[in-house]
Amino acid sequence: MKNMADKKNRDERLERLMDRLAESVLGLSDEAILAETSEAGADPQRVAERTRLILRQASKALDNVHKHLSDLGHTVNSNDWYRGHSGYHNTCATCGSFVSFAAATGEMRGEALDGPCPESDRYAYRRREASR
Amino acid sequence: MARLLSFIDTRPQFASPKSALLVENNESLLTFLRTSLKNEGYAVRTAASRDEGLRAYRDFSPFNVVLIDYCVPPSNGARIAHWALPQTSGTALAMEIREMNPSQKMIIAAFDYQNAGQVPRPPELMNIPLLIDSRNFQLPRLLEKIEVERAIEALTPSDLLRLQRSADYRVQSLGRAACGRTGEDLLSEAQLRTLMGAGATREGRHWNKQVDFVWHLTGAMRSISSCWKRQFKDIEPYLISEFPIHDAEGQGHSPLDNVASGDAAADQLLIEKDEEDRVLATFKDDPEATQVLQGWLDGLTKDEIMSEYGLRKQYAAVVRRILKLLGRRNGGSRG
Numbered sequence: 001m002k003n004m005a006d007k008k009n010r011d012e013r014l015e016r017l018m019d020r021l022a023e024s025v026l027g028l029s030d031e032a033i034l035a036e037t038s039e040a041g042a043d044p045q046r047v048a049e050r051t052r053l054i055l056r057q058a059s060k061a062l063d064n065v066h067k068h069l070s071d072l073g074h075t076v077n078s079n080d081w082y083r084g085h086s087g088y089h090n091t092c093a094t095c096g097s098f099v100s101f102a103a104a105t106g107e108m109r110g111e112a113l114d115g116p117c118p119e120s121d122r123y124a125y126r127r128r129e130a131s132r
Numbered sequence: 133m134a135r136l137l138s139f140i141d142t143r144p145q146f147a148s149p150k151s152a153l154l155v156e157n158n159e160s161l162l163t164f165l166r167t168s169l170k171n172e173g174y175a176v177r178t179a180a181s182r183d184e185g186l187r188a189y190r191d192f193s194p195f196n197v198v199l200i201d202y203c204v205p206p207s208n209g210a211r212i213a214h215w216a217l218p219q220t221s222g223t224a225l226a227m228e229i230r231e232m233n234p235s236q237k238m239i240i241a242a243f244d245y246q247n248a249g250q251v252p253r254p255p256e257l258m259n260i261p262l263l264i265d266s267r268n269f270q271l272p273r274l275l276e277k278i279e280v281e282r283a284i285e286a287l288t289p290s291d292l293l294r295l296q297r298s299a300d301y302r303v304q305s306l307g308r309a310a311c312g313r314t315g316e317d318l319l320s321e322a323q324l325r326t327l328m329g330a331g332a333t334r335e336g337r338h339w340n341k342q343v344d345f346v347w348h349l350t351g352a353m354r355s356i357s358s359c360w361k362r363q364f365k366d367i368e369p370y371l372i373s374e375f376p377i378h379d380a381e382g383q384g385h386s387p388l389d390n391v392a393s394g395d396a397a398a399d400q401l402l403i404e405k406d407e408e409d410r411v412l413a414t415f416k417d418d419p420e421a422t423q424v425l426q427g428w429l430d431g432l433t434k435d436e437i438m439s440e441y442g443l444r445k446q447y448a449a450v451v452r453r454i455l456k457l458l459g460r461r462n463g464g465s466r467g
Contacts, residue, residue, distance in 0.1 A: 011307060013429045014407055015361075018305030019354075020428040021458065024451050025297040026350060030290035032452060036459040037293055048289035051296045054316050055284045058323035059277065079336070081328050088324070103324050104317055 061106035068108060069099060073117035094119040151175045153192070155185035155225065156201040165199060167275065181205050182225045189229055200226050276339070280326055283345035291346050295319060297459065298350055302357045309364035322352035414457055420450045421457075 028036070037044040069076050074092035076099070081088045086109075087102040095117050099110035152174040156162040162178060169176045177192055179185035182204050189198065204225065287295075299315035299322075306313075322337070326348065329336030337352040339345070408429065415421035420443060427437035438444045 010408070012431075014307060015305045016431050017408070017411065017425065017428045018301045021455065022298045022301035022305065022350075022354075025301065025455055025459075026294055026346070028294060028452065028455060030288070032456075033290045033293045033297070036456050039456070040460045044289055044293060047296065048292035051292040051316075051319065052284060052287060054319050055287075055323045056281075058320040059281060059284075059327060062324060062327050078328060081336075088328075103321050 057106070058103070061101065061103065064106060065099070065101045065108050069112060072112070072115065074099075074112050075117070092117055149173070149175055150196045151177065151192075151194075152197040152199065153177050153179070153185065153188055153195045154199045155179045155182070155188075155204050156199070157181060157204055158201070161201070164275065168278070169197070169199075171278075185225050186228060189232070193233070198229060200229075276329070277327055279341070280323075280339065280345075283339075284323075287345065295346060295349055297455075299353055302353050306357055306361055306364075309361045311360075311364065313360070318353050318357060319349070321356050322349050325352055325356065411458070414461060415454070418450075418453065420446055421454050424450050424454060 025033075034044045037047055066076065066078065069092070073094075074097070075094045076090045077093055081090050083089075084100065087100050087107075089098065089100045091098050092112050095112075097110065097112040097114075097117070099108065099112040101108045150173055152169045154162065154165055154169065154176055156165060156178070157180045162180070166176050166178060174197065177188055177195070179188045185200065185204065189195070296315060296319070299318045301315075303310050303313055303315045303318055325337040326339050327336075329338040337348075337355065339348045343351075412422060412425060415425060420441070423441040423443065424437055424447070427440065432440065434447065438447050443450060
């Protein structure tokens with residue numbers, strides 16, 4: 001029992017330390033953070049742009065999945081995404097088919113991607129008409 | 133339910149300042165498009181029906197841009213049961229405008245879904261979607277997305293570096309619970325949840341615009357990393373050495389008492405002890421930094437550390453030294 005308590009204690013100590021570091025880094029001045037990154041041997045501009053790209057890619061991943069589903073005539077409520085073990089999950093509000101995507105890679109899966117929404121005939125008709 | 137907005141370019145008749153006519157009967161779409169156009173510096177005139185749009189064009193043209201909803205109804209308040217009539221009405225309006233202004237050339241292409249992406253338009257409006265899926269259209273989400281994307285572009289290099297470093301430390305704080313995730317994964321997750329957070333989503337993190345975006349993302353990362361930690365604890369595979377066995381007298385023993393290491397989960401304890409020792413060893417020649425680190429490890433607050441070790445004046449400088457050295461130790465692999 002003592003050893004389990006030791007483990008918990010070690011866990012908590014390290015967690016506290018890293019938490020404080022994570023908070024403290026936010027208080028660094030612009031000059032300090034730029035200088036530190038350079039001193040660590042990295043190019044601050046390059047690291048910063050890489051971080052911006054990560055943020056942009058997350059937006060793009062969500063856009064892609066919405067667009068893909070929309071192109072197939074599925075209706076997904078963006079408020080209904082929920083976190084599962086393998087990524088975010090949702091279902092088409094019209095036909096109930098399932099879709100998921102991985103946050104890290106943007107990879108999409110699920111029966112909703114197999115084809116057009118079967119309950120969305122009207123959508124298909126309009127699209128056909130419009131392309132004439 | 134796709135709705136096509138046709139772009140009619142009347143650039144030969146440039147008005148000053150830039151002006152746009154927007155014909156759209158869906159209030160949400162109208163708000164979104166009006167906001168998008170206004171953000172690009174356009175003075176926007178709106179109409180909710182074909183007839184109103186025609187009147188507006190006659191009375192106020194020239195416009196730099198005319199946007200017509202493919203499905204706009206023929207007149208205000210008309211109840212059209214069949215979808216084809218309003219669709220024809222949108223086409224008819226576009227054709228009438230073209231007759232009034234033969235200089236514009238792309239109206240036919242604009243009505244072809246296949247070519248919607250190729251319709252010529254002013255560069256500043258390239259990002260406004262021509263084809264809008266109105267069933268999936270959610271105005272708050274789109275407006276939130278626009279604001280979030282703007283906030284990302286407005287982040288300075290130092291903001292981004294602070295975010296990245298903070299994310300890295302957060303993931304390090306997870307230990308085994310990180311399950312191979314990196315600071316970049318944490319940032320990406322925080323961003324995703326922000327985008328999902330426009331409504332009452334279960335997983336989303338609403339960005340309260342009263343705090344800046346960096347603070348919002350760091351708050352989101354704190355919450356997500358805590359969640360990862362909790363989830364890991366729920367499913368954490370315990371090593372057999374972590375389960376004590378009780379003898380007849382009720383004394384606890386580890387199953388590994390009779391093997392080389394007497395410590396439960398000795399490997400994990402060693403990893404964590406190693407990390408703590410490594411951090412402290414980095415500052416072995418800096419007693420003030422060691423005191424601050426010990427204070428953090430023991431869970432003392434900033435005020436407690438300052439009064440306990442008499443570091444009231446030096447505290448901020450000591451923290452900077454700690455971050456600088458640890459940053460050098462951790463950051464060299466990036467960029």
